Amino acid sequence: MRLEVTREAAEAMVAAARGAHPREACGILFGREARIERFVETANVHPEPTRHFEIDPQALIDAHRAEREGGPQVVGWFHSHPAGPAEPSATDRAMAAPDGRVWAIWGEENLAFFRAVEGGFEPLSSAIVDG
Template sequence: MTRRAADAMLAAARAAHPFEACGILLGAGSRIDAFVPAANVHPDPARRFEIDPQALIDAHRAARAGGPALVGYFHSHPQGPAAPSATDRAMAAGDGRIWAIAGGDAGVCDLAFFRAAQDGFETLCSAIIEG
């Protein structure tokens, strides 16, 4: 992933605290080139997230028009670890998309990555590239 994308995710988590931040990961394959913050439209944003459906529609339209692909999703756990929660596990589609999760105090301590597989989440290794 690019340093810009990683920094933007952590900044979004800090800005949303004490609520969950969320957004969309753009790139190709397993590479994250950009992060697009999105409104958390869930009625209980302190404990759950729901990416604004319009942001998802816009990302898919842009990809169909030749832009970067939607490769995954981001959200923060303002009071918890950077790991999938029971709610995350129940909500994941098992579609192979990447889930980036920021966790720790104010969501600024950790950033971890997982792939939503059919039988749960697989932990992914990550590397920062310039860009």
């Protein structure tokens, strides 16, 4: 599967990662199926935000509620690795539900995308697209 990511969403993820450094940035990806159309940064409420992330639960509730009411579809999650590569960490693998959602990870000046599947993650090829 090839994932399309709007330039605006990709740039917003990179800006969030750089702005949060040395903490992990995080947020919610919106779009449809194989397309990320929008990224919304959320608070990282984890007690150790320089090493882990936890998306603000209220932001998750609000996003899912809006989706149920006809709003944008929640397609996945974003977080940064301020001191590591753009690939799922051991913690990511342990915490991810195999629900098919997209995980976008920024690390070492790279943005990469993965799908959470049974047994871990599968890398996704991606293309940055206008609008």
